[in-house]
Amino acid sequence: MDSWEKRANTAQVVLLWVCLLSLTVLALFVVGCVSDAKEATEFSMKLAGFEGLNATLGHTLCPVFHLKMHAENPRLLQPLCYNGGEVVVSYSDIALAWGHVARFCLQKSVPKEFLVSPWGRGVGMPDELLGRLTSDWHKREAEITVQMKVFYDDKVWSSSSGKYNGAILRHYLRS
Known part of the structure; x- marks a missing residue:
């Protein structure tokens, strides 16, 4: 094999690697931009605090x-916006508090932390359940269920009507 053939083979290998690298970068770009990372x-x-669970009232x-x-936004290349949402806090399937999540x-790739403060007004509790809640709360073992639904729009930074993305978060908090 002469030097001309060696150079041609080397050029082909380099061109093949450049093509493969370009395809990999393109695939990452498409996944980051097109995939539905929502x-x-x-x-x-986490429970940051609570008030008003005094069952003696x-x-x-x-x-x-x-x-x-x-x-956390899993996208590599774009921000991700949510049109807000709803959150419900319940005990034994009875909603204790509810509220909205702001847009x-x-x-x-930048995590975000924010506070949500759902509240309930005049939530009626049956005697048996109220007694169990009081007992659990004094033992500091009350299991509270938090469900959150978030809404999003297809256009980033848009305020058009959002779609429900189907995600329901269930998290059990201990007092």
Whole structure:
């Protein structure tokens, strides 16, 4: 094999590697831009505080929960915006507090934390359930269920009507 053939083979190998690298970069770009990362967004929450679960005031409660939300955008190249959402806090399938999640945007690969404070006014509780809640709360073992639904729009930074993305978060918090 002469030097001309060696150079031609080397050029072909280099061109092949450049093509493969270009295809890999293109695939990452398409996945980052086109894929629906909304369902892959990771949410978590912690109980930051609460008020109004004093069952000695009668059969009605007026609780307020302060939830610290954490969200991460899995997209590599674009921000991701949500048109807000709804959150419900319940105990034994009875809604204790509810509220709205404000519109928010997540920058690419930058986690975001924000507070959500759902509240209930005059929540009626049956005697048996109220007694169990009081007992659980004094033992600091009350299991509270938090469900959050978020809404999004297809256009980033748009305020058009959003679509429900189907994600329901269930998280059990201990007092």
